[in-house]
Amino acid sequence: MLKELFEKLKDALKKKDAGRLSVEPVSVLLPQTKDIRSRLVDPRFPRTALYEIERAVFTNPVLSQVHHLVINLANTGHIVETDREELKEEITRLAETLNMDAFINALFSQIILYGCISAEIVVSDKVDAVQKLVRVHPSTIYFAYDQEKDLWKPYQMVSDKLVELNPHTYMYIPLLTVEGSPYGIPPMLASLSLLDTTDALITELKSLANKLGLIGFLDIT
Numbered sequence: 152m153l154k155e156l157f158e159k160l161k162d163a164l165k166k167k168d169a170g171r172l173s174v175e176p177v178s179v180l181l182p183q184t185k186d187i188r189s190r191l192v193d194p195r196f197p198r199t200a201l202y203e204i205e206r207a208v209f210t211n212p213v214l215s216q217v218h219h220l221v222i223n224l225a226n227t228g229h230i231v232e233t234d235r236e237e238l239k240e241e242i243t244r245l246a247e248t249l250n251m252d253a254f255i256n257a258l259f260s261q262i263i264l265y266g267c268i269s270a271e272i273v274v275s276d277k278v279d280a281v282q283k284l285v286r287v288h289p290s291t292i293y294f295a296y297d298q299e300k301d302l303w304k305p306y307q308m309v310s311d312k313l314v315e316l317n318p319h320t321y322m323y324i325p326l327l328t329v330e331g332s333p334y335g336i337p338p339m340l341a342s343l344s345l346l347d348t349t350d351a352l353i354t355e356l357k358s359l360a361n362k363l364g365l366i367g368f369l370d371i372t
Contacts, residue, residue, distance in 0.1 A: 176331045177296055188313060191293040191306065194334035201290045204264055204339050207346055212353070214339060222259045226252065257286060265289040267335030268324040271316070287316075292323060294333045303333040 177192055184190070208218045229251065231242045261268050269289045273282045287307060294303040305316045305323055325335030 171301055175296060175298070175301070187295055187306070187315075190295045191308075192296060192303075192332070193293075195329060195332055196337075196340060198290050200340060200343060201265055201288075201337065203343055203346075204337055207339070207343065208264065211346060211349060213349060214342060217339075218260070218263055221263050222256050225259045226255050228252070229255065254284070261286060261289070262326050262335075263338060265335060266326045266337040266340075268322065270322055272320045272322075274320060287321070289323075289335070 204214075207214045209215070229246075231246060233239060233242060258268050258270070261270075267289055269287045269292055271285050271287055273285060274280070275282050291307050291309055293306045293308055293313075295306060296302075297304050305318070305321055307314045307316055323333070323335075325333070326338070327336045328334065329336065
C-alpha cells in the first residue's frame with residue numbers, strides 16, 4: 152500500500168518534502184533528561200487490567216468460552232511448502248517436534264488477553280540458529296519515544312530492573328492502538344466493567360438452583 156501511495160506522489164515530491172513534519176504529541180510532554188525511567192510512557196489503561204483479564208478468563212465461564220472459541224477459530228492450521236520433496240517429511244517432523252500448533256495457539260492467546268504479540272527470538276551464541284522463541288508478558292513492557300529516530304523503543308521492567316530490549320530480536324505487534332500510544336488495546340478490556348455483575352448473577356443462579364433442589368422441584372446431581 153505504501154509503495155502504491157509513493158508511486159502516486161513521487162512526481163510531486165521534492166527533496167524538501169523528505170522526513171516527518173508532524174509532531175508526536177507525547178514528545179512535548181516528556182522531560183528533556185537522560186534518565187530513561189522518567190521518559191517511559193504508560194498505556195492509556197492500568198497495567199493491572201492485564202492481570203484482571205487473565206483472572207477473568209480463568210474464572211468467568213463466559214470469557215473463558217470466548218477465549219477458547221477465538222483460538223479455535225483463528226488457528227486453522229498451517230502448511231509449510233518447499234520445492235524440495237526430500238525436505239517435506241523433515242519439515243513436517245520438525246513442526247510436530249516443536250509443537251507449532253500449540254505455539255500458534257499461545258500467540259493467539261496473547262492477542263486475545265493483551266491485545267498484542269510480545270515475544271523475543273533467542274539466537275544461539277554462534278549467531279547461526281534460533282534456539283527458541285519466548286513470550287514476554289506485556290505488563291512488563293514499557294516504551295520510550297526516541298525523538299531523533301522517531302520511533303518507540305521497547306524496555307522491560309521486572310521489579311526495579313530496567314532492560315533495553317533488542318529491536319532486532321524482540322517483537323511487539325499490537326492488534327489495535329490509539330493515536331500517540333504504542334501499546335495494544337486488549338479486546339476484553341471493556342468487559343471488566345461487567346465482571347462483578349456477571350459473577351453476582353452466576354452466584355445467585357447457583358444459590359437458586361440449590362434451593363430448588365432442596366425443596367424437591369429440581370434434582371441437582
